[in-house]
Amino acid sequence: MSVLSTQKDDVQQEPTPHSNWFMTQIRKKEWSPYAAGTMLGITVALSLLLAGQLPGSSGSFENLIAFLGTKIDANNIYFRFIMPAGITWQVWLMLGVFLGAFFSAWLSHDFRWRKMPDKQWISVFGTARWKRWLIAFLGGTILEIGAGIAGGCTSGLAISGGVQLAPAAFLFIPGMFISGIITAAIIYRKNY
């Protein structure tokens, strides 16, 4: 049980500190979430200032899968009108997100190919790889359907909507946490 409550195991010791404060921060595996959140908040505000729109993640996957969706059913209303196929602004943003996370991981020596998540998953669900991949796929699908219904995800609706005080964001966040807590309680049962 104590193994589950503190999961610091996969965060290995910090790389050798640099004399330069800036480089030390760059090479850190993890920042305080308040520091990372501050950077995220500035990024979101600058996005509105520079591009006139706010970042979101889930929409880009829908724009991409719409290429396939419209092939299957050309009259699909969702892909025709709500999330049309295209290499949209959000798709380019997603490329940046991928690269940004990659550079962050690479520079902090955190990058490696992983087929399984860290110890917490293994201690709860075992080492079966198919189980992780199946649940990752199903969970990702459910997550994207939810984002489609709500009109955004954690970034596109909760954060980007929330910073503009959009009411939709404050309906989405409680929903996400209510069912997240219930789901976690169900899958972790006695370990919750």
Added chain:
Amino acid sequence: MSTIVIPVIIGLAFGWSLHKAGMTRYHKIVNVFRFTDLAVLKLMMAAMVVGMGLIYTFVGFGWVTLAISTPVYVLGNFVGGLVFGVGMAGAGF
């Protein structure tokens, strides 16, 4: 050009801060729902407070207009959140 370069640069900063906050790790995402590690909540709240302050300052100066992309649809937003949470807690994304 700016329709590609600007989103990629914004995305770089976005992905960078998410990785530095540990949001790429399964246990970070799941543990917020188990109340053992509130990093997700801290990140979200910090980003929202900073972002709100800056954006409404920009609005006050008349530099930007709000770009709320999601309309209010009480049932949809809430039920969508409920469905989303199941996937998030299950997969840990």
